[in-house]
Amino acid sequence: MQKPGRVVILNGAPRSGKSSLAHAFQASAPGRWVIWGVDAFNKTLPPSLLPGIGLRPGGERPDLEPEVEKLYGVYFAALLAYAETGFDVVADLGLHSSYSRPFDPYILMQQRLAGPRLVVVGVLCPIDVIMARRNADPQGGFYAAGQGVPAPVALWQEAVHAGKTYDLELDTSVLSPEAGAALIGSRLAAAEID
Template sequence: MAGNIVILNGAPRAGKSSIALAMQADLPGHWINLGVDAQNATLPPALLPGIGLRPGGERPDLEPMVQKLFLALYESVAAHARQGFDVVVDVGHHDAYSRPLGILPACARILADFDVLFVGVHCPLETIMARRNGDPDSLYVKGEGVPAPVQRWQDAVHVPGLYDVTLDTSAMSPEDCAAAIGRALAALPRPTARAQLAALTPLS
């Protein structure tokens, strides 16, 4: 029997990693986290920031590799789920590259045979900036107001925003978020991300 798949999609510092840890601690099953941080830890410097490449078309030279890295990640997600593992994927999808790359619908096609819960992890900009500025060791962009790269993430990461579950981490703890995901996984029948995301796939 295939495992569950939960995609956590949101901007950096929205709280996705904390939710993934809470899911591993609180939800039944063996949850494997195959998100952006896990993948980037395996990459050589030449491929960084990998799938964490932020919106704005800053690295057209890296974009073909970003496409391949996303597809490889989702193939790995499918492989783990096929073996019965539950998988949580911590990512920030966007299509604000130097040109549209269509990565999200391509990844959805890879998971077409699985039940998927697609979760939008929202967080107000003021909370995101407080988290960025409050971490002196972080490499995230910091500063007064909202720096342009942070605003671009906020504008791009939830397009088109077709989610099964939406969470606001400024109002919910990681444990609350994990519990909400657990309830959504237990609720049958429920919509699946593959059905929603199929609507994004261009017709040939």
């Protein structure tokens, strides 16, 4: 019988270092790790559904929220299919519940993926470091940058970790991606022993 794959969820605000951490983990962890997070998933969507599961906090697109809820359902089902097929998956996401109507994709994730082979990591990063990263590379205006902290960036910082419990928390302002990847590997190994 096929041994199910492992799933690592990296949850944090944009520019907190999730993607760098995912790539470092993929490069160093034993297994066949597929990186499949918000950016990869959103690249499959038509413009009418964007920003898809990357919809930022604040209830700014109530017209899109019903579709985002469905997209999260599809996303987690596909992520589970990877794992059930024996692939290991690391997913970099920004899960929040700050919508115009009640919806929490974090709860949906727990319902769909719960098990001993799931490790959920809170990717923490102080707002001043996030702003420095945004200002250093605004990606053609995709990331809000400039003086001060734009309101949407501050809201991301608050909403993405509100009410969440994690198996592991990493501060990417003090940890290199490689050091963070090693800590995730240790936590995943401990979860498999439990």
